[in-house]
Amino acid sequence: MPQNTIPVNAPLVPDEAKTYVLDCLGSGWISSAGKYLAQFEQEFAAYVNQKHAIAVCNGTVSLHLILAALGIGPGDEVIVPAQTIISCLDAVLYTGATPVIVDVEPDIYTLDPAHLEKALSPRTKAIMPVHIFGHSADMDPINAFAGAHGLFVVEDAAEAHGARYKKRICGSLGTAASFSFYANKLITTGEGGMVVTNDDALAARMRSMKDLCHLPGQRFHHAEVGFNYRMTNMQAALGCAQLLHAEEFLKRKQRMGRRYTEGLAGLRGIVTPVVRDWAVSSYWMYGIRVTPEAGMTRDEFRRRLLERGVDTRDFFWSLSEQPLLATHPSRTLPCPVSERLAREGCYLPSGLALTGEEIERVMDAVRAVIG
Ligand SMILES: Cc1ncc(COP(=O)(O)O)c(C=O)c1O
Structure with missing residues (x-):
């Protein structure tokens, strides 16, 4: 790293x-x-x-x-x-x-x-x-x-x-x-x-x-x-x-979310989070999807971002595909959306201590990787 x-x-x-x-x-x-x-x-x-x-x-x-x-x-x-x-x-x-x-x-x-x-x-x-x-x-x-x-x-x-x-x-x-x-x-x-x-x-x-x-x-x-x-x-x-700082923290996260969404708009193969008109998101983590149009897998994208000094994390592995299900009773309905998200999703740096300058660095790195 x-x-x-x-x-x-x-x-x-x-x-x-x-x-x-x-x-x-x-x-x-x-x-x-x-x-x-x-x-x-x-x-x-x-x-x-x-x-x-x-x-x-x-x-x-x-x-x-x-x-x-x-x-x-x-x-x-x-x-x-x-x-x-x-x-x-x-x-x-x-x-x-x-x-x-x-x-x-x-x-x-x-x-x-x-x-x-x-x-x-x-x-x-x-x-x-x-x-x-x-x-x-x-x-x-x-x-x-x-x-x-x-x-x-x-x-x-x-x-x-x-x-x-x-x-x-x-x-x-x-x-x-x-x-x-x-x-x-x-x-x-x-x-x-x-x-x-x-x-x-x-x-x-x-x-x-x-x-x-x-x-x-x-x-x-x-x-x-x-x-x-x-x-x-x-x-x-x-x-x-x-x-004591809950409201201020929430605003910080929301500013971060809006800034990423504006800055990453229109990038090929990058899907930014949707916020429904009835929702106020707290942008706990800024999750994006890397689709085949990006010309690389999510894992490749993450690796290239890390080379540029930006750490990321995968979305959760879908519960529908957890090895644990082999040994424990469950009923699983088809979950194609979740299974795709598990393969395409990752989240960008989103911590409360993230500075505006760091957000710009993250977005520059994403743009450079996507080309
Ligand atoms: C959606 C969700 N549920 C439950 C938990 C479990 O919380 P904890 O890590 O405090 O046990 C987490 C943890 O991050 C979570 O993201």
């Missing part, structure tokens, strides 16, 4: 973070109790306009926690989009339920509601739309379908902090939602996650399950199997500092 390579992600750690984390260390409250946890949960709930927010240790277990608390288990089916991280499939498999993998929309890469009817069975219990790359899934038809068939809607908003669907913030659009605070997310706690919901009973159940299911009023007595999915107060301190 050449020196001065522009990384795909570099986080922005605001000044308040050091103050809060040092305060936390000084207080001795370094595990999973303390004022920053309570504050982070309260402020995050307000941020996503939900009654309850429960902090957990990452955005994979948060998906599992929601499914488990909804009572999803062996014999049930959960519909998941094919173009997403393995965490979505894993979370369903942890419960013993069967994932049903469906294709995504060709322009915005989110779960295609047109496939829901074919995916439905008497065992279907939930749909897990994923707001991929910070662009919301088309939630109205998904929620209408779920309502008509008595299904839960579990939003995976891991990549979509601050994104909007028809003016409503992602994470407020289903039964419950899951967020990740991994280092490349708009708000990071290093590792971390959050579940949010407006449902009081579900929230109480998730709060109990994430902390070993102590019986109410009888600590260390347990009638159910629980999990230790707790976040630490230190992580929450970092989260509180990040949350």
Whole structure:
């Protein structure tokens, strides 16, 4: 890798973070109790306009926690989009339920509601739309379908902090939602996650399950199997500092997204992201497709960009083609769109610390490679 390579992600750690984390260390409250946890949960709930927010240790277990608390288990089916991280499939498999993998929309890469009817069975219990790359899934038809068939809607908003669907913030659009605070997310706690919901009973159940299911009023007595999915107060301190800057970070990402889209318009074989008229994208990562018109494969394109000091990453490998499916039960519908995306897609440097000058360097490199 050449020196001065522009990384795909570099986080922005605001000044308040050091103050809060040092305060936390000084207080001795370094595990999973303390004022920053309570504050982070309260402020995050307000941020996503939900009654309850429960902090957990990452955005994979948060998906599992929601499914488990909804009572999803062996014999049930959960519909998941094919173009997403393995965490979505894993979370369903942890419960013993069967994932049903469906294709995504060709322009915005989110779960295609047109496939829901074919995916439905008497065992279907939930749909897990994923707001991929910070662009919301088309939630109205998904929620209408779920309502008509008595299904839960579990939003995976891991990549979509601050994104909007028809003016409503992602994470407020289903039964419950899951967020990740991994280092490349708009708000990071290093590792971390959050579940949010407006449902009081579900929230109480998730709060109990994430902390070993102590019986109410009888600590260390347990009638159910629980999990230790707790976040630490230190992580929450970092989260509180990040949350102060959520709007500013979102604007930064959106400026980056617009600048790339303008600068890369019309390049042969490069497809830039579409934003539907009802969506406000948070441009979590700026994902492009390298089509055959580019005259090279996506892998060749990535290699040539790296030679010019620009790092990139592949899109997720389609869930429909994961080797894991050979040994685990699933139902997979045809997923040609997701499988093509997995081969053509890559994302450009998109971190919050990316400067305007670096964006120009990335675009110059793309133009030079495409020729
Ligand atoms: C769509 C999606 N869901 C879930 C996760 C899992 O989050 P975590 O890495 O915090 O476990 C990620 C992680 O990046 C993700 O992109």
